[in-house]
Structures are given as structure tokens and as C-alpha cells.
Amino acid sequence: MNDTMKWWQKTIAYEIYIRSFYDSDGDGIGDLNGITEKLDHLKSIGAGALWLTPCYRSPQADNGYDIADYYEIDEMFGTMDDMERLIHEAGRRDIRIVMDLVFNHTSDRNPWFIESSSSRDNPKSDWYIWRDAKPDGSAPTNWRGIFGGSAWTWCEARQQYYLHTFLKEQPDLNWENPDMRNALYDAASYWVKKGAGGFRMDAVTYIKKPEFRDGVPDYGDGMCAIHNMTANTEGILDFLHEFKDRVQKGNDIFTVGEANGVSAADLPLWVGDKGVFDMVFEFGHVVIDLKDETNWAERRDWTLKELKHLISESQKNTAESGWYPVFFENHDQPRCVSHYFPSDADRKMTGRLIGTLMYTLRGTPFVYQGQELGMQNVSWNDINDYNDISTKNHYDFLISEGYSAQQAMEAVHHFSRDSARTPMQWTAGKNAGFTTGIPWLKINDDYPECNAASESEDMTSVLSWYRRLSVLRDQHRELIDGSYLEIMKDNDQIFAFTRRNDTHEAVILLNFTGQAVSYDKEIIEGAELLITSADHTKGRLQPYEAAVFERRV
Numbered sequence: 242m243n244d245t246m247k248w249w250q251k252t253i254a255y256e257i258y259i260r261s262f263y264d265s266d267g268d269g270i271g272d273l274n275g276i277t278e279k280l281d282h283l284k285s286i287g288a289g290a291l292w293l294t295p296c297y298r299s300p301q302a303d304n305g306y307d308i309a310d311y312y313e314i315d316e317m318f319g320t321m322d323d324m325e326r327l328i329h330e331a332g333r334r335d336i337r338i339v340m341d342l343v344f345n346h347t348s349d350r351n352p353w354f355i356e357s358s359s360s361r362d363n364p365k366s367d368w369y370i371w372r373d374a375k376p377d378g379s380a381p382t383n384w385r386g387i388f389g390g391s392a393w394t395w396c397e398a399r400q401q402y403y404l405h406t407f408l409k410e411q412p413d414l415n416w417e418n419p420d421m422r423n424a425l426y427d428a429a430s431y432w433v434k435k436g437a438g439g440f441r442m443d444a445v446t447y448i449k450k451p452e453f454r455d456g457v458p459d460y461g462d463g464m465c466a467i468h469n470m471t472a473n474t475e476g477i478l479d480f481l482h483e484f485k486d487r488v489q490k491g492n493d494i495f496t497v498g499e500a501n502g503v504s505a506a507d508l509p510l511w512v513g514d515k516g517v518f519d520m521v522f523e524f525g526h527v528v529i530d531l532k533d534e535t536n537w538a539e540r541r542d543w544t545l546k547e548l549k550h551l552i553s554e555s556q557k558n559t560a561e562s563g564w565y566p567v568f569f570e571n572h573d574q575p576r577c578v579s580h581y582f583p584s585d586a587d588r589k590m591t592g593r594l595i596g597t598l599m600y601t602l603r604g605t606p607f608v609y610q611g612q613e614l615g616m617q618n619v620s621w622n623d624i625n626d627y628n629d630i631s632t633k634n635h636y637d638f639l640i641s642e643g644y645s646a647q648q649a650m651e652a653v654h655h656f657s658r659d660s661a662r663t664p665m666q667w668t669a670g671k672n673a674g675f676t677t678g679i680p681w682l683k684i685n686d687d688y689p690e691c692n693a694a695s696e697s698e699d700m701t702s703v704l705s706w707y708r709r710l711s712v713l714r715d716q717h718r719e720l721i722d723g724s725y726l727e728i729m730k731d732n733d734q735i736f737a738f739t740r741r742n743d744t745h746e747a748v749i750l751l752n753f754t755g756q757a758v759s760y761d762k763e764i765i766e767g768a769e770l771l772i773t774s775a776d777h778t779k780g781r782l783q784p785y786e787a788a789v790f791e792r793r794v
């Protein structure tokens with residue numbers, strides 16, 4: 242085992258969407274004490290870092306991604322004492338807490354914004370992005386926010402517009418202002434002192450704003466997607482180097498940036514010794530089935546070869562320096578068993594297939610809550626059953642673009658963020674054991690079969706598989722420190738690769754199709770089968786089978 246490896250490279254990270262994880266007080270909303278109660282479940286799949294989605298004080302316009310105070314816990318989730326207890330109890334199990342830093346924007350109820358918006362000459366007047374209207378009174382540019390509508394909102398008091406990449410309740414901070422940047426670094430350092438083990442940096446590719454000019458309209462509303470104008474623009478890395486210096490230096494913590502707009506080719510500038518973060522989440526492989534990321538109705542057919550290529554490029558570009566966060570789900574993405582496979586595929590097989598890929602690629606796996614159960618998307622027929630504001634806005638956008646209600650609903654079924662946000666399924670009992678109260682969001686109907694308690698008893702379940710994978714990773718260290726090599730590149734049915742260190746080589750074979758597929762036995766010459774999700778016959782993989790072999794080198 243390579244001893245220079247950091248703790249966060251050797252562990253499993255797990256993302257918790259707090260309001261849907263476990264409700265300890267019966268108010269229908271998951272909370273911090275709920276996490277503390279479930280630490281043993283998390284430990285059982287190997288989790289050593291828990292990324293918590295924002296639990297700071299917030300009006301919850303975007304479920305916590307609109308922060309009113311970086312130093313306080315929202316009472317819906319508990320108290321600072323609860324947080325300290327969680328950090329402590331997790332620490333006793335060798336699990337560290339990772340905070341979500343939302344530094345591109347705040348809530349419009351944050352005192353910083355209230356002050357900034359009160360006049361043009363207050364001390365914080367320049368902490369957000371204010372611009373005059375165009376001569377005809379319209380918004381400074383034609384940018385469409387990520388959640389729909391203009392990215393600018395008018396402020397009466399200042400007689401100016403402010404910019405918001407997301408909702409109007411989420412005004413963008415002005416990173417050009419050094420006082421503002423210091424205030425953010427102070428907040429982050431406060432959490433380091435509290436014992437945080439790392440940070441996930443929300444929407445961080447949008448912090449540097451380019452020149453304010455109109456873009457070419459991309460849809461009938463005359464606007465252009467803000468992402469195409471402001472993501473990953475010149476100069477952004479200077480800010481992030483400063484962040485790294487001021488917040489991370491000298492502390493044993495890791496950072497992972499949400500880096501929409503950063504491609505595999507950019508990785509060397511973003512991660513590793515010379516980069517700004519330890520890891521970044523790229524999105525190429527999760528938007529593989531969209532023609533245009535800003536329109537859920539325009540899906541495209543994708544091939545396994547494309548998926549393999551995207552992942553292999555990222556593996557290659559983090560091989561020398563930097564590290565890769567392996568993820569297929571998060572609180573903004575569809576469930577992987579629904580996303581990458583036909584609806585009639587067996588979720589137990591596909592859930593284990595993706596789990597195997599997660600735990601055997603080179604990098605730190607980021608499991609999203611419920612993924613370890615093989616939770617699936619929901620397909621509610623009434624748009625009013627959905628809670629997520631971006632889902633509702635996107636539905637309206639599709640209707641205004643001329644899609645039928647049925648087409649818009651289909652798009653929602655595939656991509657709504659609520660599919661990932663339905664409450665975690667703990668038992669086959671009432672409310673899937675998530676709450677004794679009324680859950681804030683409907684529970685997926687599949688809970689009687691798909692839940693942690695039942696799956697713990699079933700050795701063939703997705704959960705039991707994740708538990709085995711966690712042990713496998715610990716026992717076969719090439720899965721942690723080995724190099725990655727893609728094999729069978731041109732095969733469009735099997736994802737195959739090796740992981741090799743000084744003593745061992747693992748061979749991983751994943752059948753992404755619903756048919757049995759043959760492969761050349763030579764690939765596993767001299768290797769012993771470590772684990773398989775089906776009955777393995779050498780030279781042939783069963784539908785959706787995942788198999789891991791190992792040989793000495």
C-alpha cells in the first residue's frame with residue numbers, strides 16, 4: 242500500500258441530503274440527530290466521509306442552497322449542539338463530516354444582501370453584482386438563469402438589477418471584492434475549526450463573471466443560457482488559489498468542487514498539487530443522454546463506448562496528479578438504475594453493477610443516499626406532487642417552448658431532482674421508517690421491497706453487495722492504489738479495466754447489457770474470481786453481471 246495516500250483517498254464518501262435521510266423528531270423532515278442515529282448503517286458500507294448538503298440557516302427557497310447565515314444551523318435540522326455531537330460521534334467511528342460551501346451566492350435574506358441592496362453607497366454595496374438597466378429599462382444582458390427566467394432581478398431601492406445564476410432568491414456574490422472574499426474564507430475556516438474534514442464547493446465554476454454582454458438566443462424566449470456565458474471563465478483559478486491558500490493550507494481536509502463546465506482536459510489545472518481542489522465533480526457522464534443540458538426533453542441515444550471514453554479520459558487526466566471523485570448520483574441527478582438502464586432491467590443487477598464500478602475505479606467513491614439500496618426514480622403524474630422548484634420551472638419552460646404536457650411530464654420523470662430526493666427507505670413499515678410524521682415529500686412506492694432492513698437480510702441485495710464491496714476494497718489494496726487501464730475499449734457491451742499495483746492486478750468486467758455476452762478468456766488468465774453478482778462461467782457474463790478477478794503480478 243502506497244503510504245503517501247491521504248485518508249480521503251482510501252475511504253468511501255457518502256452524500257446525505259439531510260431533509261430526506263432520517264427524521265429523528267417526527268416533523269417529517271430529516272435532521273442532524275437522524276444522521277447520528279444511522280452512523281452504523283453508513284459505516285457498514287465503508288463510509289469515512291459524509292458530505293452533508295447545506296444545513297445552515299436558510300429560507301429554503303432552494304432547499305438550503307440559499308444561505309442566510311454561514312455560522313448557524315437551521316432549526317429545521319437541529320442545533321449547533323447536534324452538529325457538534327454528530328461530528329464527535331462520527332469521529333469515534335472514523336468518519337469525518339464534509340460541509341457544503343455555497344459560495345457563488347447567498348440567500349436574498351442574508352444580512353449581507355439586505356445591506357447591499359439597501360442603497361448604492363453602503364459598506365457592502367459592492368458585495369453582489371449590481372448593474373444598471375439597458376437604456377430601454379430591460380435587464381443588463383439576456384442571460385437565462387439555470388432554473389429558468391431572466392438571471393437579473395430589479396431592485397427598487399437601488400434602481401439597479403442584481404445577477405442570480407439560480408433563483409432570484411439566490412443573488413450572486415461579487416468575488417472581485419476582497420472584503421467579501423475574506424468574509425467567505427472566515428466562514429470556511431470557522432468550519433475547519435469545528436472539525437470539518439472537507440468541503441464540497443457548490444456551483445463553483447460560476448464565481449468569476451466575464452464581460453457582461455448579450456449571448457445568442459438559444460430558445461424562443463430570446464435569452465441565452467447563463468451557463469454558456471459564465472461557466473469556467475478566464476481568471477477563475479486565481480480566486481480559487483487564494484481560497485486554497487487561505488482555507489486549506491496546513492489543514493488535513495479535502496476539497497471537491499462541483500465543476501459543471503470543466504472538462505476532463507481541464508483537469509490538470511483544477512486538481513492536484515498545481516490545481517485548486519483535491520477533486521472535482523465533472524458532469525460529462527451524467528449528461529450523456531441529453532442533447533442540450535438546458536433542455537430535459539431533448540434526449541439522445543448514447544453508447545457504452547462513449548461512457549467508457551468519458552470516464553477513462555478523467556481517469557487518465559488524474560493519473561499523475563489529482564484524484565477522481567467517482568459518482569453516478571447526487572441530489573440533482575436521476576437515480577442511476579433508472580438513468581442508465583431500460584425500465585425493465587432488474588434494479589438489483591444494475592444497482593450492483595454500478596456499485597461495482599463505483600468501488601473499483603481509481604478515486605474516491607461518492608455514494609449518494611439510497612444508491613446503496615438501488616433506489617429508483619419516481620414517475621408521479623401530477624406536476625404538483627413535485628416539490629423541486631427547478632422541476633416546476635423546467636416543466637413550465639418546456640410547455641412554453643411548445644412541448645406537450647405528456648412530453649414535459651416524461652422529461653420530468655427522467656430528470657427531476659425529486660427522484661433523488663424522496664425519503665430514504667429504511668424499513669418496510671409506515672413511511673418506509675423515515676418518519677413517524679408526514680414526510681415532506683412522497684415516498685417511492687417501491688419501499689416494501691427496496692429498504693435497508695429487508696436488504697440487510699437478503700444476501701443478494703444491492704445493500705449486501707455494497708457491504709461486500711467495501712470489504713473487498715480494503716482487502717485488495719490495488720483497488721485503492723492501483724493504476725487504471727482500460728481494456729476491451731472497442732467493446733460496446735462490456736466495461737472492462739484493470740487496477741494494478743506492485744503486487745496485484747484486479748480485472749473488472751461489467752456487462753452493461755440485458756443479454757449474456759462472451760469475452761476472451763485470456764483476459765482473466767491466471768486470475769482468481771473474487772466476486773460476481775451472477776453465476777460466473779469463464780468467458781461469459783450474464784445479463785448485467787459484475788465480476789472482479791485478481792492475479793499476482
Ligand code: NOJ
Pocket residue numbers: 303306343407443444499572573
Ligand atoms: C448545485 C446544487 O447541487 C443544487 O442542488 C443547487 O440547486 C445549485 N447548485 C444552486 O446552489
Ligand code: MG
Pocket residue numbers: 264265266267268269270271272317
Ligand atoms: Mg426532523
